[in-house]
Amino acid sequence: MNSLRNHSKQMPHEYHQDFKQHELIGELSLSWVFAVKTLQYPWLILVPKRASVWELFDLSTEDQIILWNEIHLLSKALKSEFKTDHINIGSIGNVTQVLHIHIVGRFFKDPIWPKPVWGASLEGLEDYEGFKNYVQKFKKMLLESEIG
Numbered sequence: 001m002n003s004l005r006n007h008s009k010q011m012p013h014e015y016h017q018d019f020k021q022h023e024l025i026g027e028l029s030l031s032w033v034f035a036v037k038t039l040q041y042p043w044l045i046l047v048p049k050r051a052s053v054w055e056l057f058d059l060s061t062e063d064q065i066i067l068w069n070e071i072h073l074l075s076k077a078l079k080s081e082f083k084t085d086h087i088n089i090g091s092i093g094n095v096t097q098v099l100h101i102h103i104v105g106r107f108f109k110d111p112i113w114p115k116p117v118w119g120a121s122l123e124g125l126e127d128y129e130g131f132k133n134y135v136q137k138f139k140k141m142l143l144e145s146e147i148g
Contacts (some may be wrong), residue, residue, distance in 0.1 A: 019047060023131075025138050031101075033074070035138050038108075039130055040121045042105035044083040044138065046070055053099045056091060068099040071101055074142070078105050081141040092118055 022034035022045060030050075036043035048067055053059060059067060075087045084105030091101050103118050112120050 001125060008129065019045070019096075020122070025135055026142055028070050030063060030068055033140055033142065035135050036102075036122075037131060039134060040108075040111060040122060041117060042078055042084065042138070042146065043117070044074060044078065044103045046074070046101040046103065048099055054093060056096050057101065065103070071103065075103055077141050077144075081137065082126070090116075090118065 017035055019032075022036050024032060025035050026033045026047075028046075031046040031048050034045040036045060040072065046067070048059065048063065050059060050063065056064065056067075060115060071089060075089060078084065079087055085108045086106045088104040088106055089101065089102075093099065102118075106117075110122045113120065
């Protein structure tokens with residue numbers, strides 16, 4: 001159905017500015033896939049490759065179905081690969097006014113459980129090598145999931 005592709009294409013400027021603090025790790029049929037630079041939670045962001053789209057209902061019906069399939073498959077893969085207790089899925093968009101979907105693996109023992117991660121302070125990324133290993137695990141997960 002979908003296939004993970006290397007992100008050789010450059011993102012449009014408006015997306016790049018909004019998501020430059022995250023690690024672009026791949027591309028699906030509809031969305032770019034980013035890893036949030038934290039080791040506290042396995043956290044992905046999907047950004048549909050559609051111009052001027054801020055709300056889910058701004059997508060065509062076909063794109064909504066594709067996006068839901070991408071969310072579904074990545075959520076299942078994230079939960080399986082990282083052994084999370086729960087998955088949070090959200091589209092907030094108040095700060096970054098581009099449609100994007102957060103998929104966050106949560107653990108009962110994580111620093112702020114059961115509070116939401118949105119608006120919580122993330123620890124700095126002192127362990128960049130650890131994050132690079134995390135990104136490799138994300139890429140492996142994506143390739144081995146039903147998407148790849």
